[in-house]
Amino acid sequence: MRIDDLVPWTDRAGRLSLLHAAAFAAVIAPALWIASAFVTGGLGAEPLKAATHLTGTWTLYFLLASLAVTPLKGLLAWSRLVAIRRMLGVAAFAYIAGHLTLYIGDQSWNLAKVASEIASRIYLTIGFAALLGLAVLATTSFDAAMRRLRRNWKRLHRAVYVLTALGLLHFFMQSKSDVSQAVLLSGVFVGLMLHRLAVTPRTPAGMLAVAVLSGIAAAALEFAWYAAASGIPAGRVLLANLDFSYQVRPMWWVMAILALPLPAMLLRPLRGHAGLRKALRLPS
Numbered sequence: 001m002r003i004d005d006l007v008p009w010t011d012r013a014g015r016l017s018l019l020h021a022a023a024f025a026a027v028i029a030p031a032l033w034i035a036s037a038f039v040t041g042g043l044g045a046e047p048l049k050a051a052t053h054l055t056g057t058w059t060l061y062f063l064l065a066s067l068a069v070t071p072l073k074g075l076l077a078w079s080r081l082v083a084i085r086r087m088l089g090v091a092a093f094a095y096i097a098g099h100l101t102l103y104i105g106d107q108s109w110n111l112a113k114v115a116s117e118i119a120s121r122i123y124l125t126i127g128f129a130a131l132l133g134l135a136v137l138a139t140t141s142f143d144a145a146m147r148r149l150r151r152n153w154k155r156l157h158r159a160v161y162v163l164t165a166l167g168l169l170h171f172f173m174q175s176k177s178d179v180s181q182a183v184l185l186s187g188v189f190v191g192l193m194l195h196r197l198a199v200t201p202r203t204p205a206g207m208l209a210v211a212v213l214s215g216i217a218a219a220a221l222e223f224a225w226y227a228a229a230s231g232i233p234a235g236r237v238l239l240a241n242l243d244f245s246y247q248v249r250p251m252w253w254v255m256a257i258l259a260l261p262l263p264a265m266l267l268r269p270l271r272g273h274a275g276l277r278k279a280l281r282l283p284s
Contacts, residue, residue: 008087023084027091030058031098048106055099056127060171060185062092063164064192071195074202075261086141089160093138096131096167123173130166133159164189172225177232179225180250187218187254204265211258219251 007014009021034054037043043050066088073081107114118124137157139145146153168189171182191214219241227234241249 012083017083019080019084020087023087027062027087027094030054030061031095048102052099052102052106055095055102056171057181059092059095059099060164060167062088062095063160063167064185064188066092067160067164067189067192067196071192072261075195075207076264089141090138093134096134100128100131123170126166126173127170130163130170133163133166137163161193177230179222183218183222183225184250184253184257186221187214187250188257190214190217191254191258204262207262207265208259211255214258215251215255218254219249222250 008024010017034043034051038047038051041047043054066085069081069085069088073079104111104114107117118128137160140149140153140156149156168182168186171185172179175182191210194210194213219238223234223238226232226237240246241251
């Protein structure tokens with residue numbers, strides 16, 4: 001086991017890495033906040049349910065963050081970003097494990113009841129399948145497993161795409177009437193998949209095209225969900241994307257999130273000039 005597996009704020013050589021330290025702080029901060037809010041009564045009248053929901057949501061955040069590493073590495077020409085992908089993936093498993101533990105606690109630690117609920121409720125079955133898959137990926141994410149599995153390691157870890165999709169479906173199904181957050185995360189997932197499929201070139205124009213296509217996909221998913229799974233008029237929901245008087249709909253947030261790398265991409269040509277790179281502190 002490498003030293004940075006044991007001390008997550010260091011690089012492979014055991015030296016302090018600001019990138020690793022920032023990533024480690026990012027993955028533990030939500031857990032510390034949830035624990036603090038739970039203890040101080042900041043999670044409302046049903047703190048276990050609220051904490052369960054939050055840990056599930058953060059699982060998806062970290063899954064999407066881990067999937068974003070490869071596209072961002074190409075878009076920003078920042079190869080060192082790959083170093084934190086494993087940390088983000090393991091964090092996703094830690095949060096989904098906490099998600100299940102809190103759910104068991106909310107069921108008064110009655111394991112028989114929990115097993116019955118998982119077997120009888122399809123959205124819980126889907127969520128549990130995602131948990132088992134992430135457990136396999138987390139336990140095989142280290143160098144020793146990579147050496148043992150060889151070529152099969154990459155094949156196994158491609159399952160993260162399916163597991164993320166299952167997690168998003170679970171989120172949709174348990175969100176009931178308001179699926180805005182599930183729609184937003186699903187739209188981001190679509191964008192990350194488009195980048196991985198190299199549908200467009202890694203240029204500012206290509207990135208904007210992916211952002212627009214992903215926003216449209218998010219709106220289509222939202223329309224389809226309301227049309228198939230609720231009594232809410234789906235057409236009215238679709239038209240709400242053009243009404244900014246109340247709130248900004250997920251479609252537009254998806255576009256904005258996926259367009260975030262644009263300023264860095266526009267600055268990328270400056271990397272070739274050593275003086276400008278040093279002045280702007282651009283990563284190598």
